[in-house]
Amino acid sequence: MTDHVSVTDLFGSMVFDEATMKSKLPKETFKMMQASLHYGKRLDPQTASVVANAMKDWAIEKGATHYTHWFQPMTGITAEKHDSFISPTADGKIIMEFSGKELVRGEPDASSFPSGGLRATFEARGYTAWDPTSFAFIRDNTLYIPTAFCSYGGEALDQKTPLLRSMEVLGRQAQRILRLFGAPTDINVKTTVGPEQEYFLIDEKHYAARPDLRFCGRTLIGAKAPKGQEMDDHYFGTLKPRIKAFMAELDEELWKLGVLAKTEHNEGAPAQHELAPIFSTTNIACDHNQITMDLMQKIARRHGLVCLLHEKPFLGVNGSGKHNNWSMTTNAGQNLLEPGDTPHENAQFLLFLVAVIKAVDDYQDLLRISVASAGNDHRLGAHEAPPAIVSMFIGDELAGILDAIEAGSAYNARESEMMRIGVHVLPKFPRDTTDRNRTSPFAFTGNKFEFRSLGSSASPASVNIVINTAVAQVLGEFADVLESADNFNEALNELIRDTIRAHKRILFNGNGYDAAWIDEAKQRGLSNYRTTPEALAHYLDEKNIALFENNKVFSRTELAARKEINEENYCKVINIEARTMIDMIRREILPAAARYKTKLSETLTVTKAAAPDTDLPYEEETLALLSKYSAAAFHSLKTLEGAVDSKDKPTDTSALARFCGDIILPLMEELRCEIDAMEPLIPKSDWPYPTYGDMLFYGN
Numbered sequence: 001m002t003d004h005v006s007v008t009d010l011f012g013s014m015v016f017d018e019a020t021m022k023s024k025l026p027k028e029t030f031k032m033m034q035a036s037l038h039y040g041k042r043l044d045p046q047t048a049s050v051v052a053n054a055m056k057d058w059a060i061e062k063g064a065t066h067y068t069h070w071f072q073p074m075t076g077i078t079a080e081k082h083d084s085f086i087s088p089t090a091d092g093k094i095i096m097e098f099s100g101k102e103l104v105r106g107e108p109d110a111s112s113f114p115s116g117g118l119r120a121t122f123e124a125r126g127y128t129a130w131d132p133t134s135f136a137f138i139r140d141n142t143l144y145i146p147t148a149f150c151s152y153g154g155e156a157l158d159q160k161t162p163l164l165r166s167m168e169v170l171g172r173q174a175q176r177i178l179r180l181f182g183a184p185t186d187i188n189v190k191t192t193v194g195p196e197q198e199y200f201l202i203d204e205k206h207y208a209a210r211p212d213l214r215f216c217g218r219t220l221i222g223a224k225a226p227k228g229q230e231m232d233d234h235y236f237g238t239l240k241p242r243i244k245a246f247m248a249e250l251d252e253e254l255w256k257l258g259v260l261a262k263t264e265h266n267e268g269a270p271a272q273h274e275l276a277p278i279f280s281t282t283n284i285a286c287d288h289n290q291i292t293m294d295l296m297q298k299i300a301r302r303h304g305l306v307c308l309l310h311e312k313p314f315l316g317v318n319g320s321g322k323h324n325n326w327s328m329t330t331n332a333g334q335n336l337l338e339p340g341d342t343p344h345e346n347a348q349f350l351l352f353l354v355a356v357i358k359a360v361d362d363y364q365d366l367l368r369i370s371v372a373s374a375g376n377d378h379r380l381g382a383h384e385a386p387p388a389i390v391s392m393f394i395g396d397e398l399a400g401i402l403d404a405i406e407a408g409s410a411y412n413a414r415e416s417e418m419m420r421i422g423v424h425v426l427p428k429f430p431r432d433t434t435d436r437n438r439t440s441p442f443a444f445t446g447n448k449f450e451f452r453s454l455g456s457s458a459s460p461a462s463v464n465i466v467i468n469t470a471v472a473q474v475l476g477e478f479a480d481v482l483e484s485a486d487n488f489n490e491a492l493n494e495l496i497r498d499t500i501r502a503h504k505r506i507l508f509n510g511n512g513y514d515a516a517w518i519d520e521a522k523q524r525g526l527s528n529y530r531t532t533p534e535a536l537a538h539y540l541d542e543k544n545i546a547l548f549e550n551n552k553v554f555s556r557t558e559l560a561a562r563k564e565i566n567e568e569n570y571c572k573v574i575n576i577e578a579r580t581m582i583d584m585i586r587r588e589i590l591p592a593a594a595r596y597k598t599k600l601s602e603t604l605t606v607t608k609a610a611a612p613d614t615d616l617p618y619e620e621e622t623l624a625l626l627s628k629y630s631a632a633a634f635h636s637l638k639t640l641e642g643a644v645d646s647k648d649k650p651t652d653t654s655a656l657a658r659f660c661g662d663i664i665l666p667l668m669e670e671l672r673c674e675i676d677a678m679e680p681l682i683p684k685s686d687w688p689y690p691t692y693g694d695m696l697f698y699g700n
């Protein structure tokens with residue numbers, strides 16, 4: 001930690017935030033900026049020029065020489081193109097310049113970013129458009145301007161564009177509902193997100209020695225270490241000095257950029273950790289999560305560590321997720337998922353609650369799709385992660401209340417009257433829902449929902465686009481009903497009751513890891529898409545296209561492009577993994593086994609020649625086992641190679657994705673079993689790679 005600098009001074013010191021704007025912008029301009037920040041008002045070009053100039057002066061004061069439009073193409077990471085502020089003058093000198101035009105719009109060449117076929121039909125050029133609702137910041141002497149990235153035809157080529165669209169439509173529909181409850185007409189609603197980020201840290205020398213980690217971010221082979229996570233001694237355990245130093249530096253760098261890093265702790269698996277920020281407006285939370293992931297990786301290197309963001313870097317220990325805590329807040333600071341104290345507040349809360357329940361039930365497939373990736377497939381349904389089936393947990397108390405509403409009965413023994421929403425009787429809601437169901441994918445945790453299926457490496461935008469749009473859709477349907485009702489309270493009561501009745505199948509308070517749940521979920525008609533290709537096959541179901549088109553979040557073309565990009569990405573990942581695995585086994589592991597077999601047989605030959613009756617059980621048995629496993633592994637290797645290089649591989653992307661998932665991956669798993677069986681037979685000095693034990697338990 002920088003000496004003598006207080007955290008309050010440090011926080012946001014590199015951000016052109018509201019307070020900075022207030023001090024740097026003329027009063028009128030600041031007001032326009034505020035309207036843009038809080039009410040999404042467009043800035044006129046003149047105002048933008050004034051903002052750009054002030055931003056540049058501030059950035060130069062802070063040592064910046066360059067600026068970049070910073071955007072989030074469909075690669076999963078961020079992109080930037082740096083330009084310096086310099087501009088030549090007539091006398092051969094330069095001035096530092098930055099115009100409103102440069103602030104508002106950039107034109108990076110879009111042709112090298114994934115576009116899922118949008119490029120074929122539209123121009124290759126793309127443009128970036130300033131998102132004034134996410135503050136510009138300075139990193140490495142560069143002014144970063146958060147932007148959306150679109151094709152020339154206006155098609156979204158990034159994560160931010162649809163995210164902003166989804167926030168806008170949710171805001172509009174929530175506003176309709178709140179007005180019915182008597183809110184002022186200009187009430188404004190934004191969604192909030194707090195993404196808890198899990199990650200692994202390992203020693204950089206182990207990372208450097210493992211091609212699978214370098215190329216794929218996960219281990220493709222590796223026998224279990226004698227110790228895993230069974231002792232539960234890592235979770236919330238004391239931090240090793242090197243980890244502590246890493247976290248301290250990470251916090252400091254994040255704070256400078258205005259990221260509300262709050263909680264840092266060890267996670268369940270050895271070498272696994274978590275960072276939880278304080279929640280913020282969704283698009284800012286997503287930008288901040290991208291910054292967080294990027295800084296984690298860069299700062300880890302300064303401590304001789306490597307940060308692994310993959311969902312499942314190690315088999316047999318927990319994988320990493322990104323719990324997406326989500327809620328909706330008004331500009332008056334009211335959390336719409338916070339149970340209230342009065343019947344009126346509670347009626348409103350219940351309406352929003354059942355809206356989310358209906359949204360999750362209606363679009364459970366899209367939620368699954370929004371977390372689908374090759375990496376996350378190793379995690380969903382595994383021991384520590386929620387199953388691929390999307391269900392919701394709302395806690396026993398709230399479930400009891402919904403039951404009573406549905407049955408039109410009293411909520412508990414002390415109350416004799418039937419439950420009537422918004423009229424009079426309503427039970428006191430328990431504020432503290434400490435009973436957590438860790439196995440539930442979508443859990444109500446007191447005043448927010450926590451969606452746990454998202455993978456650690458993914459942008460949180462993908463799931464929030466779906467949640468926002470689905471909830472907006474339902475709120476819109478609700479508003480249609482309620483706005484035309486003669487008796488608001490009656491209609492409200494009926495709507496809540498009917499919604500519970502129609503959608504309670506999505507509520508499940510039991511153990512999501514239980515095999516019996518899979519059967520029960522099937523009976524309930526819930527979808528269970530185990531793999532990414534299986535899930536993506538439903539992306540373009542008519543009801544999903546209708547959802548996104550109705551709410552103007554994605555056009556059919558944009559959606560088709562996204563499906564294509566996701567499928568392509570899945571195929572590429574598995575192809576790289578298979579080739580890496582083949583390479584490691586052919587060039588290092590089988591040769592290592594062969595060398596050791598030679599040593600063993602030499603010992604046997606020499607010893608037996610000298611003394612034919614010597615008993616050499618270790619040498620004999622190990623030689624036999626190694627011969628068996630390497631023969632089997634070689635056979636599997638050839639089969640895998642055959643599949644990877646097969647001339648009959650499907651050319652259609654969806655079919656190829658299924659081929660990768662159904663043929664290539666199982667072959668890789670089989671091969672891995674044989675290699676992992678060989679590993680403990682070969683002396684450590686002869687094994688070419690750091691072991692699980694080395695990587696997961698690496699001392700200080």
Ligand code: ADP
Binds near residue numbers: 192193194196276326
């Ligand atoms: P945990 O779930 O680990 O018990 P908390 O309940 O304190 O921890 O919060 C977890 C995450 O949820 C934090 O990132 C927090 O900022 C976020 N969170 C809390 N309230 C909200 C909200 N209203 N909207 C979105 N995220 C929230």
Ligand code: MG
Binds near residue numbers: 196323450
């Ligand atoms: Mg949590």
